[in-house]
Amino acid sequence: MTETEFKTLPIRKIFLRCTVPNMLSMIFSSIYFIVDGIFIGRYVGEVGLAAVNISWPFLLITFAMADMIAVGSSVKIALTLGKGDTDYASKIFSTSVLLVFILSAFFGSFAVVIAQFTDVFLVNDLELSNYTSRYLTHIGYFAIGFIPLYAMDNYLRICGKMKLCLYINVVSSLVNIFLDWLFLAKFGWGIESAAIATGISTSLGTIISLLVFASSKLTLKFTKPKIPFKDILEIIYNGSSEFFGKIAGSLIAILTNAFLLSLGGAVAVTAYSIVMYVDGVVRSIIYGIVDSLQPPITYNFGADQPKRVFGIYKASLIATGCISIAAMFILLAIPELLVQVFIKSTDESIIKIAVTALLLFSPTYLTSWFNLVTGSILTSLDRPKESLVLMTLSSVVFPLVSVFILTFFFELNGVFLTPIVTQTATFFVSFLCFIKIKQKL
Numbered sequence: 001m002t003e004t005e006f007k008t009l010p011i012r013k014i015f016l017r018c019t020v021p022n023m024l025s026m027i028f029s030s031i032y033f034i035v036d037g038i039f040i041g042r043y044v045g046e047v048g049l050a051a052v053n054i055s056w057p058f059l060l061i062t063f064a065m066a067d068m069i070a071v072g073s074s075v076k077i078a079l080t081l082g083k084g085d086t087d088y089a090s091k092i093f094s095t096s097v098l099l100v101f102i103l104s105a106f107f108g109s110f111a112v113v114i115a116q117f118t119d120v121f122l123v124n125d126l127e128l129s130n131y132t133s134r135y136l137t138h139i140g141y142f143a144i145g146f147i148p149l150y151a152m153d154n155y156l157r158i159c160g161k162m163k164l165c166l167y168i169n170v171v172s173s174l175v176n177i178f179l180d181w182l183f184l185a186k187f188g189w190g191i192e193s194a195a196i197a198t199g200i201s202t203s204l205g206t207i208i209s210l211l212v213f214a215s216s217k218l219t220l221k222f223t224k225p226k227i228p229f230k231d232i233l234e235i236i237y238n239g240s241s242e243f244f245g246k247i248a249g250s251l252i253a254i255l256t257n258a259f260l261l262s263l264g265g266a267v268a269v270t271a272y273s274i275v276m277y278v279d280g281v282v283r284s285i286i287y288g289i290v291d292s293l294q295p296p297i298t299y300n301f302g303a304d305q306p307k308r309v310f311g312i313y314k315a316s317l318i319a320t321g322c323i324s325i326a327a328m329f330i331l332l333a334i335p336e337l338l339v340q341v342f343i344k345s346t347d348e349s350i351i352k353i354a355v356t357a358l359l360l361f362s363p364t365y366l367t368s369w370f371n372l373v374t375g376s377i378l379t380s381l382d383r384p385k386e387s388l389v390l391m392t393l394s395s396v397v398f399p400l401v402s403v404f405i406l407t408f409f410f411e412l413n414g415v416f417l418t419p420i421v422t423q424t425a426t427f428f429v430s431f432l433c434f435i436k437i438k439q440k441l
Contacts, residue, residue: 007082007303011311018292019319021162025169026288030281032173032201034341036180037277040194041342043184044131046270046350048191049342051131053273057253058114058136062107063147064246066100070151072239075379076231077220078158078295082302086219088227093155095225096235100151101144108143111136128266131191138192142199149202152209158295159218168205176201240388242379248395252403256415259403263412264353271354272415274342275361282327286320286369290376297380309381310438316373324369331362353412360416367427368419374430377437386433394426 009017040048073096080089115136118129149172156165179197183189213222236243260268293316300308331338335358339351371394378387402421406414 007300007305007308011308011315014296014312015293015315015319018157018162018296019289021166022157022288022292023285025166026284028166028170028173030284032176033280033284034277035177036194036198037273037342039180039184040191043188044191044194046343047128047131047266048135048194049273050128050266050269051135051191052194053269053276054118054128054132054257055136055139057250057257059111059139060246060250060253062111062140062143063150064243064250065107066103066147067150067246068239068243069096069099069103069235070154070239071242071379072235072237073151074154074158074294075238075298076235077155078298079302081158081219082299087223089219090221090223091225091227092231092235093220094223095227095232097148097151097155097222098225099232100148104147105144108140108147111140111143115140125261125266128269134190134192135195138195139199142196142203145203145206146199149206149209152206152213154291154294155220156209156212156218157292159220160295161212161218162292164212168208171208172201172205175204238379242391244388245375245391245395248392252395252399255400256403256418259407259415260412263407263415267350268353268412268415270343271339271350271357274339274354275357275416277342278331278338278358279361282324282365283372285323286372289316289319289323290373294376294380297377301381306440313373313377313437316376317370320369320373324365328362328365331358331365335359335362356413357416360413361419364419364423366423368423370434371423371426371430374433374437378433381437381440386436390426390429390433393429394422398422398425 037049037052040052073092077089077092077096080092115133118133118136153165153169156168176197179200180194183193183197187193212218213220256272257269260272264271293312297309297312300306300312335355336351338358339354343350343354371390375387375390375394378390399418399422402418402425403415406417406421408414410417
């Protein structure tokens with residue numbers, strides 16, 4: 001499939017050709033994500049799971065700037081290709097890749113520095129602090145290798161290489177699973193080996209992607225990375241909602257972990273980390289659909305095909321809605337089984353808290369899919385202002401207000417209820433955005 005077919009193929013074919021490989025790719029990534037959690041939970045222990053859950057908000061902060069460039073440039077590249085200017089699209093691509101690598105190196109170093117101060121906010125649990133520091137330090141060493149993978153994935157999909165993205169993600173996931181088994185189960189190494197496994201496998205995916213662009217005849221090619229500064233600012237503006245969303249989401253996650261530690265200790269963090277692992281699988285599948293459809297949406301928007309844009313948007317709403325509702329019923333039906341997959345502890349308190357967290361979290365899937373798709377379509381249509389407003393409300397205002405009010409009345413359960421209140425409030429704003437999009441298209 002080539003990018004020019006985005007405006008010629010029937011919408012159903014575009015949907016299937018874009019989403020199926022990307023969904024399979026995300027499923028493999030989710031399998032790795034789950035297996036990674038299982039290995040950590042069973043061979044490092046519950047404290048290891050809690051350490052990973054505490055580490056990732058800091059890691060997402062390091063991803064944010066590079067992700068902003070990746071998303072913002074992807075929109076501009078697709079719009080430029082839609083207008084038929086392949087040479088300038090390659091210049092945007094080359095400049096963006098260079099920026100992503102520079103930012104990855106810088107913020108990877110930032111993660112390593114932050115890791116040395118985990119005892120400042122985990123002063124009451126030095127064991128958890130030690131685990132978190134070791135994991136964060138070693139994952140930071142590999143930032144320049146694994147952060148660019150997500151950008152390269154975007155660029156390959158813009159070129160219509162959905163199956164190639166699938167193959168790269170499958171290889172990376174399988175390598176990561178093997179290394180988890182080798183380092184944790186076979187050699188019995190510590191929490192840092194899980195970070196090293198992730199770093200090696202994702203860096204391998206980045207290297208393969210770079211080799212593909214360097215050696216193949218794709219539409220986007222490496223060229224002299226030189227574009228006007230105003231275009232770089234436009235890329236940053238286009239990706240600002242993604243940047244702000246990750247920064248805000250990370251800060252809210254750090255605050256959430258603080259509430260969990262205060263109200264329930266490391267046990268509560270471990271329980272909530274299981275919720276995040278399960279939710280990570282569902283969200284990755286939804287993102288697989290949403291991200292795979294961004295290139296054809298933006299391409300058709302640049303080619304002045306509004307009916308096709310809205311048709312693809314509706315298809316993504318239907319697909320993500322069905323998956324989300326199914327996920328909610330699964331969480332409601334077998335919460336205890338899902339918890340026991342991750343931990344082998346016989347401590348009933350951990351199991352009980354984790355099951356409660358899953359049950360209280362599950363209704364978020366009634367609305368979260370709609371919010372994700374609508375936020376994505378705003379970015380795809382080059383409407384950063386509306387996207388930023390929606391991201392601000394969903395990532396900062398609603399969760400911040402909710403967590404303080406709900407924990408006051410419901411204590412620990414208030415933390416678990418925060419996502420459903422946040423997503424429900426966001427839904428009403430998203431629906432207003434939906435009406436505007438429909439009128440415009």
